[in-house]
Amino acid sequence: MTTTAPQQKSVPGPLLEVSGLTVRAGSSVLIDDISLQIAQRERVGIIGASGSGKSLTCMAIAQLLPEGLTASGSVRMDGEDGNLLTTPERRLARIRGQRTGMVFQEPMTALNPTMRVGRQVAEVLRLHGMSAGRARAEVQDLLTVVGLPDPQRIAKSYPHQLSGGQRQRVVIAIAMANSPDLLICDEPTTALDVTVQATVLDLIDRRAAAADSALLFISHDLAVVARICDRVLVMYGGRIVEQGPVTEVLTKPQHEHTRRLLADADLGGEQSESSTR
């Protein structure tokens, strides 16, 4: 892996270092001793069948595991002291939103249905120390930057008054509000129409580049992962079974499961046109 951290800058070390992460539900092991690193500004994708542990890995890293699941091992972030898995919630709340942003599949669940969109965006800025007046002006900018038309009207709207694509743009505006070092995306375009997906992917790509954010990006769509990410991890049964640059893993898969994912994803015959099937 030589394609990651640019050499001209003195990079202090990886942005995120996960080692021996294990997630359990009671006695059953859901994530089994995984380790991974994300360099500053690096874009890492996770692929794998449902139930392979992709989402749980992200949730464990973001300290957002559902009730009843426990994580062990360590998650360290550059500039933060100690293991995030044992960090008190108050400090985590600051890290979330300021240093990490999150975008999930269903924008409706990430937004508060009873609060106007503008206030929700402003809230994130205010929580992290911005004055009310500045936050109000900043909201307009953020909504404009994510490509929402008529940001003044959008700011006054409730989430249900927006289309799915517009809602996801609002979520991205919130996630990117504080230019996080790490943006975590879990199937961010899966619920969107295909023409809308293209524009939202473009937006994530451009915003992450502009803010120098690293990405941890989950998708079941291998073409989407290759479109966005530099490196990809393949998960199977709670373990990372293969990893490397997307250009290698998705063209010369080593693990049987990766080959399977590639074959199953190839419905339209993109591959079968060039090879036998």
Next chain:
Amino acid sequence: MTGASAAAPVTDAVVQLTGVGRKFHRPGGGTVTALDGVDLTIPRGSAFGVVGESGSGKTTLMRIIAGLEKATSGRVLVDGTDITALPEKRLTFLRKTLQVVFQDPMGSLNPRMTIGRIVAEPLVVQGHRDVSGRVAEVLEQVGLDATIVGRYPHQFSGGQRQRISIARAIAPDPAVLIADEAVSALDVTVRAQVLDLIAEIAARRSLTLIFVSHDLSVIRRVCDRVAVLQGGRLVETGAVQRVYDHPEQAYTRRLLAAVPRLAESLEMARARAAGNRGGRSTTTADAGGNDSGTDDSSTDTNTEDAR
């Protein structure tokens, strides 16, 4: 608009729509047009895809063909019978002619009923003579063991549940099988298997398959003909190969171009990797400017913003 379908000589149509429209009344006044003047001919024995994004009217179209909803204008012939003119009671013939497999098997399988009763239900309604024999037969056809009849839906995986839905749908030996986003809720690895199963059953039983989906690659995999809907109108229809390789309408082209293709994405990833030496943010900004596979990415944004 429907030039392609009119041009193709259709000897035997199992479903024929003429000027079909559907308007809904808004609670607060005004109307919404879900379908507008749709002319469509579905040849007997074909695997016919209906593709469109949300709000295109594909679900309304499917529901009208299945008799679950009434058209507000136009005519719908199913197996030669005009179902728009039929009173509710007379629609029972449709249940024998036409069966639907829905997206979410958990929502369409009664959780309190055993698999045996679920699959038997349409047969019992029809007074079939050998219900249990037929249930065993169709379960085997969808690749399930006939011994599962005493079990309940929650004991099965998503893919197995969708197989059960398919078994129930083919049990009464329908002429038309409608699949409404039938694989959209399934995992990628299971999706291909269930798609192949549907295609194989349709071919073996000489069924007409109507496959409704937002997913262009799914339609391409199983269908020979396709109709593209947008905003309640039929944009384009024709042989799958022709429409996918040589789309006539701008919307179809835009839709096809928006589907991420692995080869193209990998090309971009290679370009990024090569450009990374020069600094990542500039390269990605460049890639962002001329990617998305289309020259009308600005119109994409506008279309979406308009919603």
